[in-house]
Amino acid sequence: xxxLSVEQPDDRVSSxxxxxxxxxxxxxxxxLRLNAGHRTAFQHGYWLGAWYEAFHDLAPxxxxxSDAATGKDIAVVPMTSHIRRGIRVVEFADxxxxxxxxxxxxxxxxLDEAAMDMIGKALVDALCALPDRFDLLRLRKMPxxxxxxxxxxxxxxxxxxxxxxxxxxxxxxxxxDYLASIKRMQMPRCWRVFGRHAGARFEIATDVTRAHELLDxxxxxxxxRMRKLGSRFVLNDDTHARFYREVARQGxxxxxxxxxxxxxxxxxxxxxxxxxxxxxxFLLRISHAGDAWSSCSPGLLVxxxxxxxxxxxxxxxxxxxxxxQDYKRRFGAEPxxxxxxxxxxxxxxxxxxxxxxxxxxxxxxPRLAAVAARAIGKGTR
Numbered sequence: 001x002x003x004l005s006v007e008q009p010d011d012r013v014s015s016x017x018x019x020x021x022x023x024x025x026x027x028x029x030x031x032l033r034l035n036a037g038h039r040t041a042f043q044h045g046y047w048l049g050a051w052y053e054a055f056h057d058l059a060p061x062x063x064x065x066s067d068a069a070t071g072k073d074i075a076v077v078p079m080t081s082h083i084r085r086g087i088r089v090v091e092f093a094d095x096x097x098x099x100x101x102x103x104x105x106x107x108x109x110x111l112d113e114a115a116m117d118m119i120g121k122a123l124v125d126a127l128c129a130l131p132d133r134f135d136l137l138r139l140r141k142m143p144x145x146x147x148x149x150x151x152x153x154x155x156x157x158x159x160x161x162x163x164x165x166x167x168x169x170x171x172x173x174x175x176x177d178y179l180a181s182i183k184r185m186q187m188p189r190c191w192r193v194f195g196r197h198a199g200a201r202f203e204i205a206t207d208v209t210r211a212h213e214l215l216d217x218x219x220x221x222x223x224x225r226m227r228k229l230g231s232r233f234v235l236n237d238d239t240h241a242r243f244y245r246e247v248a249r250q251g252x253x254x255x256x257x258x259x260x261x262x263x264x265x266x267x268x269x270x271x272x273x274x275x276x277x278x279x280x281x282f283l284l285r286i287s288h289a290g291d292a293w294s295s296c297s298p299g300l301l302v303x304x305x306x307x308x309x310x311x312x313x314x315x316x317x318x319x320x321x322x323x324x325q326d327y328k329r330r331f332g333a334e335p336x337x338x339x340x341x342x343x344x345x346x347x348x349x350x351x352x353x354x355x356x357x358x359x360x361x362x363x364x365x366p367r368l369a370a371v372a373a374r375a376i377g378k379g380t381r
Contacts, residue, residue, distance in 0.1 A: 019118055020068040021126035023061055027052040027078070027093075030062035034076050038105040038147025041277035042098040046250040046257070048078050051093050054243035058082045061090060063123055065103070075103040075119065075152065081134065087348060090127060091138040097243065099166065099282050099322050100338060101139065102146045103153060116152035123153070128345050135349030138356070139341040141322070157341035161360040164322040166336030171318065175311045178332075179304075185330050187304045194296040199265035202305040204258060211248040211259040215241075218271040221287035235285070244273065251275070255313070260306045262298055270298035272306050280317040281310050300327060 024030040031045055041047065052060055063077040078093045092101035105111070111119075127134050142151055143166070144159050171178040179187065194200050205211035219236035226233035234240060251257030258276055262269040270288040274281055283306075288298040307318050319336070320328045342356035 018068050019122035020066045021122050022064045024064060025060050027060050027062060030076060033064055034073050034104045034106055036107060038107060038149050040100055040102055040146060041275040041282050042100055043078060043102060043104045044256060044277060046247055048093060050243050050246035053246060054239050055095055065119055073106055074109050075105050077103045087352060088133060088135045089138060090134050100141045100143050102142055102151055105146050105149050109149060111150050111152055116150060116155040119152040120156040124343050135346045136352050137343040137345055142339045154339045156343060157339050159339050160337035162338040162340040165338055166322060167320040167328040167333035168336050169318040169320060169331055169333045171311055171316055175308055182332055190296045190301045194262060194301060197264040197266060201263055203263055204260045204309055205252055208249050208252055211252045212245055214259050214261050214271050215244055215248060217268045218273060218285060218287040221289060260302060262302045269293050270302035272302050276315060279315050281315045282319045283321050
C-alpha cells in the first residue's frame with residue numbers, strides 16, 4: 001500500500017497513499033533537497049536558481065516526492081504555475097530556455113515500472129488535491145533517463161511523443177578519430193583560413209567579466225541575424241539577458257557555464273554558450289559576425305573548437321541542442337527522443353489535454369499533421 005501526502009492550506013498533511021508529495025513554493029528552500037541527486041544540466045542549481053530569479057512573474061511550484069514510510073526523498077520536480085487564456089497550467093520551469101526537463105532523482109531510488117506508475121499517479125493526484133484548482137499539467141521535453149535511471153514521469157505519456165529531440169554526438173576517447181569521421185566538414189581548413197587574420201585565437205571565458213562581454217556580443221550578433229531573417233528575437237530582452245548572465249556568473253568559474261569565442265584583432269567573430277554537467281555538454285546558442293566571415297564557417301568552427309577543448313577536459317557526450325538543422329547531422333549527431341505529457345486536472349483542462357494528445361499522435365504521420373495544423377491553428381501554448 002502507498003501513501004500520498006498533500007499540503008493543506010493550514011500546512012497539515014493528509015495521507016491517502018505510500019508515496020508522499022509535498023509542494024514547496026520557494027526554489028531556495030527546495031534546492032536543499034537531493035543535492036547529490038541524478039539530474040541533467042538543466043536541473044543544476046545554477047540553472048534553476050537563475051531561472052526562478054529571472055522569470056519571477058510565474059509562481060514556483062516544486063513537488064518533493066518521497067517515501068511516506070521512511071521519509072526519504074525520491075524526486076524533486078521543478079515546476080511553475082500560471083494562467084494562460086483562463087486555464088491554470090502547471091509545467092516545468094522552462095519557458096523554452098531548457099533543452100530538456102526532468103525530475104531530480106535520488107541516487108538510490110528504486111524505479112521499476114510499478115514504482116514509476118505510482119509516482120506519476122501520485123503527482124497528478126496531489127496537484128488535483130491542491131486548493132489552487134489547477135486545470136492542466138504539461139511536462140514537455142523529458143528524456144527517458146536521468147543519470148542512467150528511468151525518468152518516472154514519462155510513464156504518464158508516450159516515449160518520443162515530443163516534436164523536439166536532442167542531437168547527441170558521441171566522440172569516443174580519440175578526438176582525432178572523431179575529427180576524421182567528419183572530415184567532409186573541413187574543420188582544419190576552416191581553422192587555417194581563420195588563422196590568417198592577425199591575432200586569431202579561440203578562447204573559453206575563465207572569468208565572469210569576460211563571459212558577460214562575450215554574451216553582449218552574442219546578443220548583438222544573434223539579433224542582427226534574426227533581423228536579417230525577419231524573425232523575432234527575445235533572448236536579449238531584460239529577462240532573458242539577466243537569466244543567461246546569472247547562469248554565467250555562477251557557473252563560469254567551475255566550468256558549468258561554457259562561453260567560448262573565435263577572436264582576432266578585428267573583434268569577436270563567433271561565440272557559443274553551453275552548459276556542462278559531468279561528461280556531457282549541451283550547446284545552447286551560437287552567433288557569428290555575418291557573411292563577411294563565411295570563408296571560415298565561423299559558426300561551425302567555434303562549435304568544433306569548443307568540442308575539442310572540452311574533449312581534452314574529459315567531455316565525451318555533446319548534445320547540439322533541440323532542432324534538426326542539417327549541420328548537426330554533419331557533426332554526426334543522432335536524434336535523442338524526448339517525451340511530452342499532458343494531463344487534465346479538471347474538466348476545463350480536458351480539451352487542451354485532448355488537443356495535445358491528438359497532436360502527439362499526428363506527429364507519427366507528418367502529412368496529416370500539416371493538414372491538421374492548417375485546419376485547427378494554434379491553441380493554448
